[in-house]
Amino acid sequence: MTATILFVDDEPDLEALVLQKFRRQLREGLVNFMFARDGVEALESIAQHPHVDMVVSDINMPRMDGLSLLQKLQEAEDKKSTIILSAYGDMSNIRTAMNRGAFDFLTKPIDFVDLETTIEKTLRHIEMLREVRRRQMEAERAHAALSRHFSPELAKRLAASGEGDGMEVQWREVATIFTDITGFTSLIESAPPEALGALLNEYVGGMAEVVFAHEGTVAKIIGDAIQVLFNAPGDQPDYATRAVACAHDLDAWAEDFCARQKTKGVNFGTTRIGVHSGPALVGNFGGNRFFDYTAYGDTINIAARLEAANKYLGTRICVSASVAGSAENFQGRPVGDLMLRGRSEPLRAFEPLPPARFEAPATAQYSEAFAKLEAGDSAAMPAFAALIGVHAGDPLAGLHLKRLLNGAKGVRMQLE
Template identity: 60%
Template sequence: MTTILVVDDEPDLEALVLQRFRRQIRAGNLAFLFARDGVEALDLVVRHPRIDLALADLNMPRMDGLTLLGRLQEVEDPLATVIVSAYGDMANIRAAMNRGAFDFLTKPIDFADLEATVAKTLRHVTVLREARARRAAAERAHAALARYFSPNRVAELAAESGAPSLASQRRDVTAVFTDITGFTALVETVEPTVLTDLLNGYFAGMTDIVFAHGGTITKIMGDALQVLFGAPDDEPDHAGRAVACAVALDTFAEGFRSRWRAETILLGATRIGLHSGAALVGDFGGGRYFDYTAYGITINTAARLEAANKVLGTRVCASAAVATRVPGFRGRPAGDLLLRGRSEPLRAYEPLSPEGSEDSATGAYAAAFQKLAAGDPSALSAFAALVGTDATDTLASFHLRRLLNGQTGTKVSLQ
């Protein structure tokens, strides 16, 4: 139903308007509100926020039409206003038009002209509201996209053409999961304001790195991130981007921990898991909200590899499916992991930075791991030598403990 506010102090006008528009009122198409001056009109506007159109006289007591028009134009959604006055007020009518009035009518009112003007103004209101709705929807969509994609990707997706589809589809991707060790316990001991600063700084740095490598953030869950490479558009080198991103995330997270440690906040290490393969990717928000995410064994496996770091003593763990897709992949084999939900072991690696891969200890570790895989009894002394040289090498320590406990080979059960 369309609601029209009539603001005029003439006593007979209300009856004339109701008589003229009686059929539309009975049909439920039109409703009228009446005010004697601008003060009453503003009160009605507050109490009836869905008014579509105002018809306002210029000369009224307490608050005249020009003052009322100015007040109606100050709100976020200005009310379309038609000024009604005599020919002798043409200077004021021009002033009203300059201040935002949509149209004007002269007195005495020609009701045929009034009907035509009302119809024209309501068409204008409809078009204007539709444009505002489209703009608001676009702004909401842009804000939603900005949570997931880099600024350049958001601009592409917001473009009218040439943007990749967000509809659900099966794609070849690399999934990355991150999680902070012991974060739940930390929450119980840190002041809320401090925790807010910590998380804001952490996620700002992490998301900047993800976006810089072309990744898509599909979820932020507490202190954890779920990231995709290879969606929504094709990235043939998605595995390489993911590995480079994971190494950069690890470097940032360790530096971030050190800075907060100086403030006596003992933030846990960030664990990262990566896996490549097919996944069902798309917007699964059900039409009510935007939720670009992914499902499938590839996603689950990446999450399992993130958790595997806790057992292995590593911070970053990537599957062979990732490593074999990256030319010149740099990393140490961690073992053949029997993950929960999988029947076959999966070879996992600890990705390294270019500097770390050239370390002499990396070559020594590779030789020790070859002996472990071959069942060579000298693997124990080889890993013992690695740990003796660097007691902080947690992956070498992990395999040394296994060998000391009588375990052999590279198969590690995490089920």
């Protein structure tokens, strides 16, 4: 790469002398020289040729002296490394130049061997600064891309650790959350585009902040649907516990958001949440040009099916037995054995409950009725009927009572 050096000096013979002394470097394409007679002309030249790498400037010149030029160069956004030339013994000006940001200085008359050495040293310094800036820009770009998926602190760590650290595609045990909004298609068709954009951005932004608070990873956002991962890219031994806690907080945030929109006359649907854990293929699937950190596999598909199962069950959160069994102090009630689409074996599912609701008498009453249903006890129907009589707004209990009234037995349910 050819370095462009601007000499600023009003001595008439300097240009010819520099070109003669550096003829080998010029011939080999190592350097290219430009010349200006004072600071004003130098600034005009840099404005026309911003690719100038460095400046070698005398101090005493007409119109604008070298010290004033140096100050202007240091005030610019693209600061130019500058070597100052000064008369021998002029320490006052040399000290001023160094205080104003000169990289180095040489005394006149010029020793061209010394000048060549100083230029080489300066160019090495410039290249080092460029490399630092390049790495900083790469880190900033990486951080911007990672911030779409990860909490701010994790994004910083990943960006600082270098490309590919933890991003490679690999099998990992993960917990994954899927969320979706009921009736969102109808909202799209009825709401003005500008209002819908602001509404969805506020919703997705708020949900992402909840995920980041639990140090989860936002793997995908597709319209109103969000996919979240735990235990990826970094290890989180308590990933199931985190996923359940995150699901509760997502549910609470979404319910509050929905209520706030209702006061504005916006019919924003309920958020449904599915949670499952197991092995998944996780990593950056964006190729060389794009960053797309996400996950694939049966574990991911099951979480999506559990999210959809909420519509049939009347619940807002549905988690698999693998999550419920691994989460610390899990509090919830059994939903049943779900035959999910694409699966030949039933999957035991649970509805996680907040502490106050879990400890309420109705939960114990439901568990007793469910145990009877699972055992094939004919007392299950009156047990669920009694529960509905006291808690008519319990959709899951109502579902089981309806199933029993229609002749169904046991806790296995076929979902399409």
